[in-house]
Amino acid sequence: MKTVRDDFTILNRQVNGHPLTYLDGAATSQKPAQVLDRIRAYYDRENANVHRGVYTLSQEATTSYEGARAKVAAMIGAASAKNVVFTRSTTESLNWLAQGYGFNQLEAGDEILLTQLEHHSNIVPWQVLAKATGARLRYVSLTDEGEIDLADFKDKLSQKTKIVSFAHVSNVLGSLAPVKEMTALAHEVGATVIVDGAQAVGHFAIDVSDLDVDFYAFSGHKMLGPTGIGVLYGKTDFLEAMTPVQYGGEMIERVTLEEATFQEVPWRFEAGTPNIAGAIGLGAAVDYLNEVGLETIADKEEELMAAALSALAEIPDLTVYGPQDAKNHHGVLSFNLAGVHPHDVATVLDMAGVEVRAGHHCAQPLMDYLGIQSAVRATFAFYNNQEDLDRFVSALRQAREYFV
Known part of the structure; x- marks a missing residue:
């Protein structure tokens, strides 16, 4: 891990005269040189559009683009590369599901079941869909530790439940959903299961086939890849039941003046020139993660979280949200200093070169549930080390001394 x-290379720079301590990977991860080099190599040597050309560059670009799809499929345990659709982000994937799948499945009186810890991207599309169809939104409560209350989940499932959508890992509390158990329970009532994996993929091994989820969405930029590339995994039958929400080139099989037919899954969903470089960069990120090892990554991040939880427990006037055991607390660490606005804390930390996020983290309903308006959030990734943690804790103590 030292190497x-x-x-x-960005970790070598200084911020405000101090070594950079980057603790905002939940918003976007840093990118290793191998990913940046692969993107540059595409533009240097393969730059052409995919699928459309019989000439060499186009064939090479297509091979790299579709190769990235296959790498992603293998990484998440998909049955086939055809179960992987490239999107722009988790947000776009969830919106496509609401518009292209949910709209065809719901009618007045049906229910969509979410949880209290969801990101806005996994709330607002369903709110819009519910209003359009007459369906009802329901929310699962949390335990005192900030985990999904499985008993409440069971109570709120019914024959009216048509869609269940929840985060694999909370982007605020770091709590892990019991995905496999929740999926099995939802399937018993015939509901479709959608999982937001934005904070999970790249942090530990995931097997969507074993979990048996129907759809799974995540973003490349949170797992060492470039921005602007995301993934929507879907079981074949469920993707077939989905309607494209964008139309144009690439996704067309045949067009007449009166009608059109579309390509097979997954290409029917990828209208226009796709983010070729983004997909290839994502493929390189998958290669890198596999080389380091997801088990190694998970162990390192748990080690850092355990040390962080222990250190923050020693700071007076500080409240940590979410599970207090590092084995149940993944990636993100949200907290507040009593009487100090999170933006003020983040500003003091930035002056020491420690980059954290402050705000509602696109989870305002969760903030309301916790009885706060906002929080400071630090994210620990496998490329962080003890020195990062020490600088973070030192800066946090300075912030407390300054304000409290």
């Missing part, structure tokens, strides 16, 4: 940091 891993050498792959992230």
